[in-house]
Amino acid sequence: xxxxxxxxxxxxAEALKGIGPRLADLLKKAVQLPPGVAAPRVxxxxxxxxxxxxxxxxxxxxxxxxxxxxxxVGIFGKLESxxxxxxxxxxxxxxxxxxxxxxxxxxxxxxxAIAQPVLPVSSTRAAPLAGV
Numbered sequence: 427x428x429x430x431x432x433x434x435x436x437x438x439a440e441a442l443k444g445i446g447p448r449l450a451d452l453l454k455k456a457v458q459l460p461p462g463v464a465a466p467r468v469x470x471x472x473x474x475x476x477x478x479x480x481x482x483x484x485x486x487x488x489x490x491x492x493x494x495x496x497x498x499v500g501i502f503g504k505l506e507s508x509x510x511x512x513x514x515x516x517x518x519x520x521x522x523x524x525x526x527x528x529x530x531x532x533x534x535x536x537x538x539a540i541a542q543p544v545l546p547v548s549s550t551r552a553a554p555l556a557g558v
Contacts, residue, residue, distance in 0.1 A: 434468060435467070435468050435469040435472075436467050436468070436469055437467060437468055438450075438465055438466070438467060438468075439453055439465070439466040439467060439468055439470065439471055440465075441468065442468060442471075450465065450466065453466040453470075453471070454466055456474065457470045457471065457474050483530055483531075483534065484526075484530045486533070486534065486537070487529065487530045487533040487534070490533065490537070496533065502525075504525055505525040505526065505529060507519075508523045508524075508525050508526040509526055509529075511523070512526060
């Protein structure tokens with residue numbers, strides 16, 4: 427018999443704040459459920475680990491550029507070249523967009539904007555502990 431303290435781990439994931447029927451359906455597709463379990467449980471989410479991310483730090487800076495709130499004073503050829511090489515499919519040049527990355531961090535710091543979190547885009551199921 428399971429100790430009463432562990433019963434919340436075996437509750438439906440929908441018992442967690444922010445997880446409704448729509449997200450529960452998505453979780454059912456993403457989480458590898460053990461045999462005999464029909465819906466994701468809190469415990470299943472603990473073993474669901476991210477393996478990739480979507481980095482959303484630059485979105486406030488891009489929006490500020492689109493609104494015309496950011497202007498360059500001076501000549502920044504390498505930075506502007508990197509900005510032109512960034513597309514919806516990512517950075518389209520060799521190397522790292524280091525100047526553009528520094529610009530995003532500087533804008534966030536100067537504007538006081540809090541960057542959005544980095545979100546997982548794919549995940550994997552970790553091996554469960556023995557006896558769990």
